[in-house]
Amino acid sequence: MISLDVGDYLIEILSVEVLRCTRTGIRIAEYWRNEAGQLHNPDGPAMIQYASDGRIIVQKQWAHNGRITRPEEEGPAVIHYSSENGAICEEHFFLDGVAHRSDGPASIGRNHRTGEILFSHFIVNGINIDDPEIKPS
Secondary structure, three states: OEEEEEOOEEEEEOEEEEEEOOOOOOEEEEEEEOOOOOEOOOOOOOEEEEOOOOOOEEEEEOEEOOEEOOOHHHOOOEEEEOOOOOOEEEEEOEEOOEEOOOOOOOEEEEOOOOOOEEEEEOEEOOEEOOOOOOOOO
16 A cells, blocks of 8 residues: 555555456446555455446445455445346455455345345355344344
């Protein structure tokens, strides 16, 4: 990571890579990386992928120094969206590269048309605790 100390501020320099279809020029993905080339964006998703038409976001992923992570109070670290209508299909919570959510399911899948939950998995510190007797309250 390149950083500059400017008085009261520490400035971090990131590279942003935009991938486009060579035939159409349509944007298909954006990646934010640190100096080591790892996915990294302290202020938002480090990866955004788009549907083939470039208009609908189909995935967002938050990462810090190459590890999939996002504080659970800010939301899931990986979100998959329907390329058909942009609805959320899957949400996955990670903390420092490990599946984790202390106050609900860490992995949730939904029907992209109805929003009905198709699956949910309770995972804390990478350990699946789908047993209803030990789910977090």
